[in-house]
Amino acid sequence: MAADDAGPGAGPPRVEVVAAAKTYPDGTEALSPLDAVFEAGRTTALVGPSGCGKSTLLRMIAGLEQPSGGTVTIGGAAPATVAARGELSIALQDPSLLPWRTVRKNIALALSLARAPIDKAKVDQLVDLVGLAGFGDARPAALSGGMRQRAAIARALVTRPRLLLLDEPFGAVDELTRQDLVEELPPLWRERGTTTLLVTHSISEAVRLADRILVLSPRPARIVADIAVDLSQPRPHDVARSDAFRALVDDVTAALERSRQTTASGRANRDDAPDAASSSTPV
Numbered sequence: 001m002a003a004d005d006a007g008p009g010a011g012p013p014r015v016e017v018v019a020a021a022k023t024y025p026d027g028t029e030a031l032s033p034l035d036a037v038f039e040a041g042r043t044t045a046l047v048g049p050s051g052c053g054k055s056t057l058l059r060m061i062a063g064l065e066q067p068s069g070g071t072v073t074i075g076g077a078a079p080a081t082v083a084a085r086g087e088l089s090i091a092l093q094d095p096s097l098l099p100w101r102t103v104r105k106n107i108a109l110a111l112s113l114a115r116a117p118i119d120k121a122k123v124d125q126l127v128d129l130v131g132l133a134g135f136g137d138a139r140p141a142a143l144s145g146g147m148r149q150r151a152a153i154a155r156a157l158v159t160r161p162r163l164l165l166l167d168e169p170f171g172a173v174d175e176l177t178r179q180d181l182v183e184e185l186p187p188l189w190r191e192r193g194t195t196t197l198l199v200t201h202s203i204s205e206a207v208r209l210a211d212r213i214l215v216l217s218p219r220p221a222r223i224v225a226d227i228a229v230d231l232s233q234p235r236p237h238d239v240a241r242s243d244a245f246r247a248l249v250d251d252v253t254a255a256l257e258r259s260r261q262t263t264a265s266g267r268a269n270r271d272d273a274p275d276a277a278s279s280s281t282p283v
């Protein structure tokens, strides 16, 4: 589905990152010029050591952060333009819910901001789907970290974005709920074709959800491996037990190991890297 010159209402967009760099005002170089293309309608997982620049890249694509150099375009348009059309959603690593609004009203706010009609049935359906049934009228302070994160996922999905950016969306979610979400959410964003970028610490989650995995080096992030996940969609719930799945987990784990070993400056910190042992737990 080519959607390069996509206007409002068109299919999922292709995202082009060209020589994008980011140095924060305090001198921290989070990204040195980075090139990446995310094809329309595909799901790409970004894995890499903590602090390597994953969130920075996602926020730049969302138009929340200005690159210090280079460009990001979404279907040929600037991120801010696409955001203003309500066609992209980002679920931030720290779910930023408005404390004075209920879960339902936080989710509905995304529709208002996208100038879409408030569809109460859709909001309720998403509240149920992310496992928050009974908490629709609760305020964020009454929720656990995992519940807040699930509310943020529902808020990101309610506008049916063409570009979905998920920053460690399941980080604070307990294991059983995570398994449910990993099973039930992808059909929602695959339903009508969404370009999805997923930052995750879990290698098995990346293999479970993505069509492609980019492995990043320690800061400033470089792409050290680009791995195609050629498992058919939709994936059966026991896909993690297949040999092909395990081989992919091994490939990604090995690429991460290599990236750490080749960092001569020693910036890579073993404690920061995704946990290869726990990552082989089926999700």
Ligand SMILES: Nc1ncnc2c1ncn2[C@@H]1O[C@H](COP(=O)(O)OP(=O)(O)O)[C@@H](O)[C@H]1O
Binding pocket: 024, 025, 026, 028, 029, 030, 049, 050, 051, 052, 053, 054, 055, 056, 057, 219
């Ligand atoms: N607003 C900011 N100001 C200064 N440094 C920042 C800011 N945000 C992130 N950083 C730094 O940039 C680097 C990359 O951060 P981030 O993109 O959050 O990494 P990741 O998401 O991969 O863990 C880190 O060293 C982090 O401390």
Ligand SMILES: [Mg+2]
Binding pocket: 054, 055, 056, 093, 167
């Ligand atoms: Mg991050």
